[in-house]
Amino acid sequence: MCCHCNMRKDAGFEHVLRYFDEDGDGKISPSELRQRLGEMGGELLPREADMVIEALDSDGDGLLGLEDFVTLMEAGGSEEQKLKDLREAFEMYDTDKSGFISPKNLKRMFKKMGESKSIDECKDMINHFDLNGDGVLSFEEFRIMMQ
Numbered sequence: 001m002c003c004h005c006n007m008r009k010d011a012g013f014e015h016v017l018r019y020f021d022e023d024g025d026g027k028i029s030p031s032e033l034r035q036r037l038g039e040m041g042g043e044l045l046p047r048e049a050d051m052v053i054e055a056l057d058s059d060g061d062g063l064l065g066l067e068d069f070v071t072l073m074e075a076g077g078s079e080e081q082k083l084k085d086l087r088e089a090f091e092m093y094d095t096d097k098s099g100f101i102s103p104k105n106l107k108r109m110f111k112k113m114g115e116s117k118s119i120d121e122c123k124d125m126i127n128h129f130d131l132n133g134d135g136v137l138s139f140e141e142f143r144i145m146m147q
Contacts, residue, residue: 012089012145012146013066013069013070013073013146014066015109015110015113016069016073016089016092017064017066017069018113018114019036019092019109019112019113020032020033020036020069022035022036024114025063026065026066027061027063027064027065028053028063028064028069029053029062029063030046030049030050030052030053030062031049033049033052033053033064034046034049040088040091040092052072056068056069056071056072058071073085073089083143086139086142086143086146087139089142089146090139090142090143092109093105093106093109093142095108095109098136099138099139100136100137100138101126101136101137101142102126102135102136103119103122103123103126103135103136104119104122106122106125106126107119107122110122123135129141129142129144129145131144
């Protein structure tokens with residue numbers, strides 16, 4: 001847990017997992033992985049999605065849970081690939097394409113994931129990682145938060 005905002009270290013990954021998890025069961029299926037990657041401009045063949053899930057599925061249920069997803073996000077390829085993956089995650093939050101995540105963007109993302117957060121709660125979360133005090137998260141601040 002983060003001592004300032006009660007946010008677990010893997011909370012950022014949890015929110016991204018929820019974005020991929022269309023049916024809300026807390027896990028990512030091969031079809032959910034393909035669907036969401038397709039929406040983000042990526043492409044994954046059905047067999048490739050099956051192989052990714054199979055390689056990382058720690059409990060053998062054919063789905064990626066949070067721990068599996070964190071492993072995928074943290075170990076997924078080269079530093080260049082990790083940076084690209086972080087950029088894609090950042091862009092999911094930066095819904096107005098301003099180059100920053102504002103409290104309003106964060107609130108909107110929580111709503112998409114079925115959670116209700118007040119604008120003040122979102123401000124508190126951002127303030128914890130807002131290194132320059134401008135009230136929004138830059139990509140660099142987001143990258144630091146996700147490490």
